[in-house]
Amino acid sequence: MSSNVKKFMFVNRKAPYGTIYALEALEVVLITAAFDQDVSLAFLDDGVYQLKKGQQTKGIETKNFSPAYRALEDYDIEKLYVEKEALAARGLTEEDLLVDVTVLSRAELGTLMDEQDVVLSF
Amino acid sequence: MLHIINKSPMTSVSLESCLSSATGGDILLIEDGVYAATRGSAVEAKLQGAMGKFKIHVLLPDLEARGLGDRVIEGVSPVDYAGFVDLTANNKNCQSWL
């Protein structure tokens, strides 16, 4: 890795389907993966809902894009951080999520955000 | 009267505004509003408390899309799109808390 590798963090704070943010973020993440940067994804607030297992979108006739989070590994994106407080406030646990993640407190996520060269917000 | 809420209760005051100003009737949770109808969330108690005054419905296809079709709070009634239409037809008016 050369010295021009930057730390990119995508901060996801929106629930899927209700708005376009989650899907747009995912697409940008997949594109960014081609540039061999140090990419991480953080899921805060309603963003944690993006990773909920068992999404079935047939009824709303919308593409279910949640399986793509499981392909992130193939794209060498392995740093997924989820806000602990956000899970708790929504009655969710790590077992409810469709990928392996690192659960961090809000404060820890804030520190991690500080360490980034680029933060992209969705 | 029918009140429709399409915003997440964790990121918008739509649900709170509705509960505190509406006098009663039907509430229908749709889109990101359906998160309010799920067990274990921080707004569960608020919703429970409103059940005496309102009849609360949730649009099931929106819950299923979000992977939460199996977590509806007891007392909230799931409806499909036909049920949505019935609610609008059976109420004399409707307010969407956008």
Added chain:
Amino acid sequence: MASIEVNGKSYETDEEGYLVNLSEWNPEVADYIAGTESIQMTDQHWEVINFLREYFDEYQIAPAVRVLTKAIGKKLGADKGNSEYLYGLFPYGPGKQACKIAGLPKPTGCV
């Protein structure tokens, strides 16, 4: 909207020739699209096409070339999981061409 006609049935495509309705795909359509790309389908081509369709089924995305190459190497062996082999089969890019033939959308991150 553009379309192609295969065995008397019309299929909607975008302006670049990708199928609009992924569910309409069938092997005859694949053969036809391959023809428009000047590709004669062989078992080796089908192996990649089938792999892509399985990948899409599982993850709902058309993988980028780099990801496809790596994933094929993992599943079908290193002799197939390399650019030389895949570009040999799909000269104008395994991402673009193979995805089109497989009835998938253009790969995400394909610039």
